[in-house]
Each structure stands twice: as C-alpha cells, then as structure tokens.
Amino acid sequence: MKKPILLSTPHIGDRELEFVKEAFDTNWIAPVGPHIDAFEEEFCQVTGANYAAALASGTAALHLALQLVGIERGDEVFCSTLTFAASANPIVYLGAKPVFIDSDRTSWNMNPELLQEALEKRARIGKLPKAVIVVHLYGQSADIDPILKACNQYDIPLIEDAAEALGATYKGRSPGTFGRIGIYSFNGNKIITTSGGGMLVSPEEQLVAKARFLATQARDPAPHYQHSEIGYNYRLSNVSAGIGRGQLRVLKERVASRQRNFRSYASTLGILPGIEFMPEANYGCATRWLTCLTIDPKAFGADREQVRLALAAQQIESRPVWKPLHLQPVFAECECFGGAVAENLFTQGLCLPSGSNLTDQDLERVIDEIIAVHYVSRKTEPLLIF
Numbered sequence: 001m002k003k004p005i006l007l008s009t010p011h012i013g014d015r016e017l018e019f020v021k022e023a024f025d026t027n028w029i030a031p032v033g034p035h036i037d038a039f040e041e042e043f044c045q046v047t048g049a050n051y052a053a054a055l056a057s058g059t060a061a062l063h064l065a066l067q068l069v070g071i072e073r074g075d076e077v078f079c080s081t082l083t084f085a086a087s088a089n090p091i092v093y094l095g096a097k098p099v100f101i102d103s104d105r106t107s108w109n110m111n112p113e114l115l116q117e118a119l120e121k122r123a124r125i126g127k128l129p130k131a132v133i134v135v136h137l138y139g140q141s142a143d144i145d146p147i148l149k150a151c152n153q154y155d156i157p158l159i160e161d162a163a164e165a166l167g168a169t170y171k172g173r174s175p176g177t178f179g180r181i182g183i184y185s186f187n188g189n190k191i192i193t194t195s196g197g198g199m200l201v202s203p204e205e206q207l208v209a210k211a212r213f214l215a216t217q218a219r220d221p222a223p224h225y226q227h228s229e230i231g232y233n234y235r236l237s238n239v240s241a242g243i244g245r246g247q248l249r250v251l252k253e254r255v256a257s258r259q260r261n262f263r264s265y266a267s268t269l270g271i272l273p274g275i276e277f278m279p280e281a282n283y284g285c286a287t288r289w290l291t292c293l294t295i296d297p298k299a300f301g302a303d304r305e306q307v308r309l310a311l312a313a314q315q316i317e318s319r320p321v322w323k324p325l326h327l328q329p330v331f332a333e334c335e336c337f338g339g340a341v342a343e344n345l346f347t348q349g350l351c352l353p354s355g356s357n358l359t360d361q362d363l364e365r366v367i368d369e370i371i372a373v374h375y376v377s378r379k380t381e382p383l384l385i386f
C-alpha cells in the first residue's frame with residue numbers, strides 16, 4: 001500500500017525535546033512554570049505583540065477575547081463566514097449571536113467594503129455589533145487597514161483570529177497584532193504546534209493580565225480559594241510551552257517550506273485549465289499554511305470532489321475549503337451579509353497536502369495524480385474519471 005500523504009502534520013525540530021526534558025527534570029509539570037513565561041515573551045519577540053498569554057487552545061483564546069471586550073448574552077458579533085466553526089463557536093458560548101460577512105476574491109478573507117456597508121446599515125437602525133472577528137485564512141492576512149478603520153469609525157473592538165496565520169505579514173507586521181486582541185492556535189495541524197494550545201495577544205497589558213486571571217479559574221488574591229468571578233481552566237501546560245519554544249525557533253523554516261510547497265504546486269498545476277490558486281494580496285506575505293486552489297469543472301474536466309476522491313484513492317488527503325458558516329446547520333438562523341463568494345470558494349475550493357515535512361516525492365505524487373485526473377477526464381466524456 002502507498003504511504004499516506006496527509007494534509008498538514010506536526011513537524012518537530014531539534015530543540016523541543018530538550019525543553020520538554022527540562023520541564024520534566026525541574027518538575028514543572030503543570031499549567032504554570034518558566035517555559036510558559038518564556039514562550040509568551042519569545043512569542044512577543046517573534047510577532048511584535050506587546051503582551052501575550054499562553055492558553056490551552058485557540059478556541060479558548062477567542063472565548064476569553066470575546067469576554068474581555070464585554071460580549072454578553074443577546075449581543076451580536078460580526079465574523080468572517082469562510083472559516084472554521086471555532087471562529088464563531090465562542091460567540092455562542094457567551095449567548096451572543098454571530099452575524100457573518102462574506103469574503104472578497106482578492107484574498108478570500110473578509111471583504112472590507114462589505115463590512116463597511118454592513119456597519120453603515122446597522123448604524124442606521126441603531127443595532128451595531130459589539131465586536132468584529134476577522135479571520136486571517138490559510139496563512140494570509142485579511143486587509144486589516146480598512147477593516148480596522150470601519151471598526152474604529154463605530155468604536156467597535158476588532159478581534160483578529162490569526163489561528164492560521166502565524167508567520168504571515170500585513171504591511172510588514174504580524175496579523176493578530178493590529179486589533180484590540182489577537183489569537184493564534186498551536187493545534188497539531190498548524191504551522192507550529194504545541195500538540196494543542198493557543199495564544200492571546202493584545203497591546204493592552206491589563207487585558208492580557210485579565211485573560212491570565214480568567215484562564216486560571218479567576219482566583220482572587222487571597223491565601224484561601226476565593227472567587228468573585230466565573231473562571232476557566234484555560235492555561236497552557238508548561239510541558240506544551242516547552243514544545244512551543246522549540247517550534248518558535250524553526251518557524252521561519254516552516255514558513256519557507258510551506259511556501260516552497262505552494263511554488264511546486266503553482267508551477268506545475270497552475271498551467272492546467274480551470275485551476276486557480278488562492279490569490280496573494282499585495283499588502284503582505286502569505287505563509288501558504290495550506291495551499292488552496294479552485295477547480296472550474298468545465299475547464300478542468302473534473303470537479304473538486306472528483307479530484308478529492310481521486311487523491312483519496314491514492315492515499316492522499318486533501319480537503320474542501322471551509323464550508324461557510326452561514327451554510328452550517330448550527331448557524332442556519334444567523335444573518336449573513338453577502339455569501340456568494342464564500343459559497344463558490346467552498347464548491348470549487350480544495351486544500352492540498354501542505355505540511356512542511358512533505359518530500360519532493362510526496363509533492364510529485366500529488367501533482368501527478370491531479371494532472372492524471374485532468375487528462376483522463378479529457379479522454380472520457382462525460383466526466384467519468386474512475
């Protein structure tokens with residue numbers, strides 16, 4: 001049987017085990033310890049963030065972020081629709097309501113003009129959202145300046161979901177560091193991992209201090225256990241933070257490898273009719289965390305699902321682009337501004353294997369299979385390719 005090629009797997013460097021061993025040797029096997037402090041500090045150095053709190057997941061970070069900006073039951077929060085459910089689930093944890101905003105075609109991220117229009121419409125009826133969550137998708141920053149301007153105009157806090165965009169840039173800076181709060185994920189499939197984990201960053205020291213407080217069961221300063229607020233057990237473990245410190249040291253290499261994957265795919269598959277890669281906006285540099293493309297079935301000869309199944313038959317994992325959240329049964333009642341762009345990207349979009357540990361042979365196998373689907377489909381009318 002052929003070796004499976006997966007979408008995006010962990011890629012451990014040389015130092016992680018050393019940091020983990022240090023945690024064991026010093027008995028800091030707890031959600032507190034020197035690796036956590038150092039990881040936060042080093043994360044700030046790498047991203048340019050002012051303050052950071054290491055947490056158990058990106059989802060936990062978003063949950064706290066929403067609470068920190070004051071989201072309460074019944075509030076509305078605007079959120080990108082083309083994203084993973086974890087971007088919007090924490091809105092519902094707080095009893096608030098997501099309202100979705102469509103993507104633009106230039107970056108696949110939240111359309112700033114649509115956001116502006118949506119805010120104007122809502123201002124006219126006196127029903128502005130209490131926060132906006134912009135997602136930086138697949139390793140590419142959204143167009144932050146106009147999004148931030150629109151939010152500032154109405155005094156609405158911007159939360160950046162940069163779970164997928166560590167290592168990317170927007171006008172030379174890290175997405176995640178522009179809004180009131182930014183969050184990142186270190187899930188096993190992300191560009192760097194702590195096995196599971198997340199980071200909350202902010203330019204405001206007291207917000208990050210409050211995040212740490214809430215993440216450690218909201219324990220008041222007292223010799224006994226005293227609580228005046230409801231808290232969470234959301235801190236990252238010191239062992240995981242050790243993995244994170246090792247991973248931060250190879251982040252640049254990981255970005256370079258994923259960009260190299262993209263270049264291999266683009267230079268070979270980009271010449272096939274009907275294939276278009278996720279465009280890279282000129283305001284920054286994308287990591288190509290995942291290489292994503294769209295397939296126009298008429299021009300290519302097979303649709304996205306046929307390509308996905310053909311790859312799966314060869315033990316190659318690929319995945320449809322996110323199903324927009326406004327199409328998810330669980331968010332069926334939620335309003336959405338626009339939606340057609342994200343729907344089209346979902347219908348035609350596919351994420352290819354993109355791990356930083358893929359070999360040239362792995363990439364060749366993926367490329368050859370997609371090329372084969374195209375040529376076989378051309379010979380057999382109608383589109384019967386299996």
Ligand SMILES: Cc1ncc(COP(=O)(O)O)c(C=O)c1O
Pocket residue numbers: 056057058059060083084086087135161163164184185186187196197198
């Ligand atoms: C866009 C986006 N937001 C949030 C998350 C949640 O992060 P985590 O899995 O660390 O909770 C993820 C990934 O898992 C994601 O891709």
